[in-house]
Amino acid sequence: GIQARLNAISAVTNYKPSTAPMNFSETKLTEFFGCNVFNEKVMRERLPKDVFKSLQKTIELGEKLDPSIADIVANTMKDWAIEKGATHFTHVFYPLTGLTAEKHDSFLTPDGKGGALAEFSGKMLIQGEPDASSFPSGGLRSTFEARGYTAWDVTSPAYILENPNGTFLCIPTAFLSWTGEALDKKTPLLRSMQALNTQAKRVLKLFGIETKLPVIAFAGPEQEYFLIDRNFAFSRPDLLIAGRSLFGARPPKGQEFEDQYFGVIPRRVLAFMMEVERELYKLGVPVKTRHNEVAPSQYEIAPIYETGNLATDHNQIIMTTLRSVAKRYGMLCLLHEKPFAGINGSGKHLNYSIGNAELGSLFDPGDTPHENAKFLVFCAAAIRALHKFGPMLRATVASASNDHRLGANEAPPAIMSMYLGEQLTDVFEQFKQGKVNGCKQKCVMNVGVDTLPPLPRDPGDRNRTSPFAFTGNRFEFRAVGSSMSIAGSQVALNTMMADSLDYIASELEKAIGGDASKLNEAVQSLLQKIMVEHEAIIFNGDGYSEAWHKEAERRGLPNLRTTPDALPMLTKPEVIELFTKYGVFSEAELRSREEIYLEQYCKTVKTEANLVIRMARTIIFPAAMRYQGELATTCANLKAAGHDYQMVTLEDVTAKLRSMQKAANELEKLLDHEAASVLEEARHMCDAILPAMNDVRKWADSLETIVADDLWSLPSYQEMLFIK
Ligand code: ADP
Ligand code: MG
Structure with a gap:
């Protein structure tokens, strides 16, 4: 990893803070904290008293949201967000991938006269309709509709995300199918509470x-x-x-x-x-x-x-x-x-x-x-x-x-x-x-x-x-x-x-x-x-x-x-x-989770296995072979000069290269596998694929410890962990 090493060294020595440092003796941390959150303080200041009280009840006591206040809350939230520079809003939700998902909509609505208005109604605040079909639903989708909806989680405050090129309002939501099945991580959490x-x-x-x-x-x-x-x-x-x-071979110095x-x-x-x-x-x-x-x-x-x-x-x-x-x-x-x-x-x-x-x-x-x-x-x-x-x-x-x-x-x-x-x-x-x-x-x-x-x-x-x-x-x-x-x-x-x-x-x-x-x-x-x-x-x-x-x-x-x-x-x-x-x-929700998480497991291991094969063949093999070539040339030269030379390193590299290639081929064969169920597929990934990946790695890591450093293009553990 010579080039990567040099680039990293230059990055370490030449880094600049990405924004001007903040002077917290001028800006009070207590005022700065939560300044982009539509929190209790903002609501108290901006909402009509009865609306504020009603909303607070919902938040603190877990009472049902009064839908009649939604329009007022939405309008207030929109004005606040636009003052902060927001142009869009998004319902933020947490699908079963474990990631965070967002779908952005503009506040802008054409006024029919060639102009536009900023609009955000109670309905838009309370409910969104992202297309659910590309999120894992683990069988919930085959029996129910593909569409899903997001529902405002009143207990988690809305906030503004700033971006150098634009700012938007984020509304934490739950994500459900139209039949009320939870497609996310938040809904069951709220239910369990x-x-x-x-x-x-x-x-x-x-x-x-x-x-x-x-x-x-x-x-x-x-x-x-x-x-x-x-x-x-x-x-x-x-x-x-x-x-x-x-x-990656173990570095001479780890964490010992x-x-x-x-x-x-x-x-x-x-x-x-x-x-x-x-x-x-x-x-x-x-x-x-x-x-x-x-x-x-x-x-x-x-x-x-x-x-x-x-x-x-x-x-x-x-x-x-x-x-x-x-x-x-x-x-x-x-x-x-x-x-x-x-x-x-x-x-x-x-x-x-x-x-x-x-x-x-x-x-x-x-x-x-x-x-x-x-x-x-x-x-x-x-x-x-x-x-x-x-x-x-x-x-x-x-x-x-x-x-x-x-x-x-x-x-x-x-x-x-x-x-x-x-x-x-x-x-x-x-x-x-x-x-x-x-x-x-x-x-x-x-x-x-x-x-x-x-x-x-x-x-x-x-x-x-x-x-x-x-x-x-x-x-x-x-x-x-x-x-x-x-x-x-x-x-x-x-x-x-x-x-x-x-x-x-x-x-x-x-x-x-x-x-x-x-x-x-x-x-x-x-x-x-x-x-x-x-x-x-x-x-x-x-x-x-x-x-x-x-x-x-x-x-x-x-x-x-x-x-x-x-x-x-x-x-x-x-x-x-x-x-x-x-x-x-529900039982269906539980079964869907088991299936989705097993599928995720299989996909992860499979992707890694494919990466192992690709990297072994296109990165590690060429590096080791170049070194093998150098050694062979040196060996031939020495022999030509009259030395009776047997080069141990050349033998070693050659043997390890061969073993690595064999292991990669073996792994490739194992990947060609049909399983009767997702659980069986997961078992195969666990019992056959992961050990076969480790086998390829074992030979590659061993090569890393003998191949010339200037030929080894993968950054080493030592470089990655200690150049900082
Ligand atoms: P340590 O590393 O010693 O465990 P930390 O301060 O790193 O301690 O983290 C402890 C975490 O536990 C913090 O997030 C802290 O706020 C949290 N914590 C403290 N009291 C409670 C509590 N009663 N319930 C839940 N979390 C708590
Ligand atoms: Mg701890």
Whole structure:
């Protein structure tokens, strides 16, 4: 990669900030934040009072939108957007590809007299009609109409996206078929929030707690990513097309020095980060932290947690912004879960809690015995939920790219388990023992009477190997991949929690029969029962260890290593029952998702396999053959000069070239395959194609370590990861 290397070096040394730096001593950050959002402040200022109140009710209390106010809201929104320079509006939606989709329409309407008006009606705000036929629908389309519609999500505010050549208004929407089937990631999320609210309120009521706000889920996703110079990507079709390197020998220096994590951020990268943050501030995304991650050229950005739905939309905005700003700085942002083999991958830790502004987090232990009792019940609900539906939750993070990360040495294994920390585990263990007498020091606790021993609110000794860890006032789900939408896992978590809270509420209601004085006793025995049945999910040890894999098997916790193992969990009878019971997915919607995600898996692997063959033949083979030619010439010259010369390197190159060619041919043959079902096709991709791709790579990477550097045109790991 000589030319790419030189271009990258020049890009690193000559970069200029893409816009003038912002002077935050002149512009107050607090005023700048959210300046492009049609937020509460703007609405309060601009909407008639009764309209504002009605809309606020819909947003905060989840009440139905009053259609009669739509025209006024739309008109106000349009005026605001046009003042900001917008010419178009778009309904933004989240199809099952995991990406963000937008369809732009102009505000302009001809006035019939050769001129034009700016128009935006309530109807245009509330509903859009993109052609749905090019989005995956997984069988939903064959039985229903091809068209779909987008519906305004009042709870996620509209915003303005600025572009040097034009500005437009974005309206977050749900995306449905005309028969009401969800074609997107947002609709089920909103449905799952409702289920969670209903069941959480039943439990709270037993504790005598009324809250006028809905109980919601909070999400705080930590986004990891890689940044490399774009010049390298131009000569790496794999990075450009697949988002990961399909070839590349291990560099002499990887991440073993541990000198990157929290290290000083390179200048160009820091400039990039600041511009990303500035763009995000304008859109009201509360980004808070930035730092170097463990791998070279790997970084993290994390916002402050928000309502699950908003956090999901904001995470999509974060991913889009990272990609687009990187380009302006001559860099490529890789959101792939494993762009570089042998180097840490990227995840998206999903910090998850439930509660609301009045109650705070229901996973917060609290200070009084009564608060503790409530906490224990919600925590027990999570234990039961994860034990019952762990495999389904695992399926929500299954993808071709995340398969390379889960179970590797830096990410949690594919076995779902829960880290509670020793103290909390001990507390639950005591409930399980259920014997009030006969203890020496640690007496069995009485629910609602004893206060919990002080639990670490922010435990320092975080267990990084657990996929689902309690971290003081929330759970951290660490299996989500860096490129994924966080919607799917939240849908699963909300619905699993709703199911367990439903169970708990029913059991407690039955046990106390309206007599509140019996609550503590009833909670005590319910906690015991839950622990007896579901304790197997709790594991505080090293999740990376071989011993845990054995132990998990003994406990009956499945290890669904790959996507074809995991995705069928979405349509297990108990999973269909769960989602239909709470109105989150119909059976058809679930089946469509299983099919779409399996199809995506197959397409991804197939594309990579074709790339492997193409690159092996057109990039690696020619480079190695040129070197072979040079060696052969040298060898012949030496012999002519009277040396009895046997060149080891020439033999080596020749043998490896031959092996690589053979492996590429083998891979090509395997790709010619007919499968009876998409699941079988996925299995073939997993069991036959991926190993065959690795085989080609093995020989190519080995050639990279012997072929002359000036002949090797693929940028090396060393160049990509360390020139910054
Ligand atoms: P760490 O890397 O130590 O886990 P970070 O500060 O990078 O911590 O990320 C923690 C994330 O968890 C942030 O997005 C934070 O806002 C979020 N978070 C904190 N409290 C809660 C909570 N109660 N519910 C959901 N997310 C939370
Ligand atoms: Mg974290």
